[in-house]
Amino acid sequence: MSRCxxxxxxxxxxxxxxxxALAHHSFSAEFDSNKPVELxxxxxxxxxxxxxxxxxxxxxxxxxxxxxxxxxxxxxNTLLRRGLTRESLPAGTExxxxxxxxxxxxxxxxxxxxxxxxxxxxxxxSSGIGAPQDGKDPTEK
Amino acid sequence: xxxxxxxxxxxxxxxxxxAPAAAQDSRKFxxxxxxxxxxxxxxxxxxxTITPFERPANVNGREYFTKEEVAALESRAQQGGGDDGRxxxxxxxxxxxxxxxxxxxxxKVTTPRTSLVVEPSDGRxxxxxEAAKARAADEGKRPAFRGAGATGRGTDTWLDRSTxxxxxxRGMPGAxxxxxxxxxxxxxxxxxxxxxxxxxxxxxxxxxxxxxxHVRSTxxxxxxxxxxxxxxxxxxxxxxxxxxxxxxxxxxxxxHLVERFTRVGPGxxxxxxxxxxxxxxxxxxxxxxxxxxxxxDLFEYACHxxxxxxxxxxxxxxxxxxxxx
Numbered sequence: 001m002s003r004c005x006x007x008x009x010x011x012x013x014x015x016x017x018x019x020x021a022l023a024h025h026s027f028s029a030e031f032d033s034n035k036p037v038e039l040x041x042x043x044x045x046x047x048x049x050x051x052x053x054x055x056x057x058x059x060x061x062x063x064x065x066x067x068x069x070x071x072x073x074x075x076x077n078t079l080l081r082r083g084l085t086r087e088s089l090p091a092g093t094e095x096x097x098x099x100x101x102x103x104x105x106x107x108x109x110x111x112x113x114x115x116x117x118x119x120x121x122x123x124x125x126s127s128g129i130g131a132p133q134d135g136k137d138p139t140e141k
Numbered sequence: 142x143x144x145x146x147x148x149x150x151x152x153x154x155x156x157x158x159x160a161p162a163a164a165q166d167s168r169k170f171x172x173x174x175x176x177x178x179x180x181x182x183x184x185x186x187x188x189x190t191i192t193p194f195e196r197p198a199n200v201n202g203r204e205y206f207t208k209e210e211v212a213a214l215e216s217r218a219q220q221g222g223g224d225d226g227r228x229x230x231x232x233x234x235x236x237x238x239x240x241x242x243x244x245x246x247x248x249k250v251t252t253p254r255t256s257l258v259v260e261p262s263d264g265r266x267x268x269x270x271e272a273a274k275a276r277a278a279d280e281g282k283r284p285a286f287r288g289a290g291a292t293g294r295g296t297d298t299w300l301d302r303s304t305x306x307x308x309x310x311r312g313m314p315g316a317x318x319x320x321x322x323x324x325x326x327x328x329x330x331x332x333x334x335x336x337x338x339x340x341x342x343x344x345x346x347x348x349x350x351x352x353x354x355h356v357r358s359t360x361x362x363x364x365x366x367x368x369x370x371x372x373x374x375x376x377x378x379x380x381x382x383x384x385x386x387x388x389x390x391x392x393x394x395x396x397h398l399v400e401r402f403t404r405v406g407p408g409x410x411x412x413x414x415x416x417x418x419x420x421x422x423x424x425x426x427x428x429x430x431x432x433x434x435x436x437x438d439l440f441e442y443a444c445h446x447x448x449x450x451x452x453x454x455x456x457x458x459x460x461x462x463x464x465x466x
Contacts, residue, residue: 026306026454029296029454029457029458030450030453030454030457031453031457032457047447049446049447050441050442050443050444050445050446050447050448051308051442051444051446051447051448051450052447052449052450054447054449070449072449072450074244074322075322075323075442076440077245077322077323077340077440077442078244078245078322078323080440081245081437102453102457103453103454103456103457103458103460103461104453104456104457104459104460105460106453106456108449108453
């Protein structure tokens with residue numbers, strides 16, 4: 001493959017992926033792009049519901065108090081096809097959530113990225129269906 | 142190798158590279174038959190694909206991607222789009238919702254064509270009519286424009302939100318088009334009927350093939366009124382009688398769709414839909430989407446179950462109003 005062709009291919013790919021990705025509802029209407037949050041917490045429960053899962057986590061504050069947050073995730077159908085169930089994330093699991101806070105000011109955020117404290121990505125699941133990789137998980141090959 | 146041989150080899154490579162990535166199989170596939178003698182379309186299929194809907198500007202005039210371009214696209218999709226999202230600003234990042242892990246939009250170029258739009262030949266949706274542009278400018282006065290418009294959606298009431306967000310329907314041909322996940326369908330046949338169960342938002346299209354005609358024009362349905370017939374091995378479905386409550390690219394109650402389902406191999410249905418609405422589009426246009434057999438079950442998608450998103454959107458707008466003078 002010549003360098004020129006590789007460049008052309010990458011350019012096409014870049015064009016293709018400049019589309020906005022649309023969920024069944026508008027995340028930019030629900031969450032505030034001016035309020036990114038990073039939350040370190042422990043899982044309380046997973047609401048395995050449609051149209052999107054919600055992971056409830058307890059986040060310890062600097063003063064020792066605990067705040068409960070709700071994190072919006074993918075649809076259960078997609079997650080199940082990736083090989084996980086609601087039991088995949090038992091209560092007490094430590095997670096790091098990187099997302100944006102809800103516009104309504106409640107303790108809700110989208111789970112843009114959910115990782116374990118060691119950097120491993122949550123829910124790697126089965127790779128058979130071509131789970132995408134973004135290089136954030138050090139174990140990704 | 143002599144320089145000349147190298148040059149020849151490069152030319153051969155370049156030529157091979159510009160050929161369609163997967164040659165069209167010209168051999169006619171003879172589909173299995175149902176016990177009552179109709180072509181058998183039954184099974185579960187997915188239409189997820191990373192082939193662009195319209196032809197990207199940088200492949201203008203070209204119907205097919207090269208093999209190298211297909212490989213680059215698939216590699217990029219495998220890496221989650223190759224973009225962290227934040228590089229384009231937080232607004233776009235939040236619209237992207239989350240890491241690609243949560244999605245199921247596919248990582249395969251299921252057709253090497255440069256666009257799912259196959260007619261007109263430029264691979265682009267035809268221009269809207271002046272009447273359609275005028276309607277769009279008058280957005281808000283008609284039900285379909287109040288909620289289903291892709292741009293400028295309001296947040297005064299749930300009625301301002303699209304029927305997709307409201308868990309009602311994606312309409313037609315939206316319901317037959319790939320989206321970010323739940324791109325799964327089950328085809329079931331009986332004598333005189335073909336049913337298509339749709340995973341995204343649930344529901345099924347029950348299409349009669351018994352020769353009946355459309356219901357009268359005063360009867361309007363969210364998914365329109367579909368009647369089917371067999372033309373050789375192809376199921377042809379004609380759909381009219383849409384409502385004004387669902388918008389598809391500026392079209393609503395005057396939409397007329399002709400869909401063609403042809404099983405082109407043991408694992409694939411070639412799906413084509415011709416979209417016609419003289420009040421909206423300057424000419425008819427056709428989209429072709431491969432439906433690839435998955436052999437997997439569909440899951441229920443009870444969208445109303447926990448649609449906290451709607452509450453979040455509307456209450457978020459109320460909070461934002463408080464901060465504005």
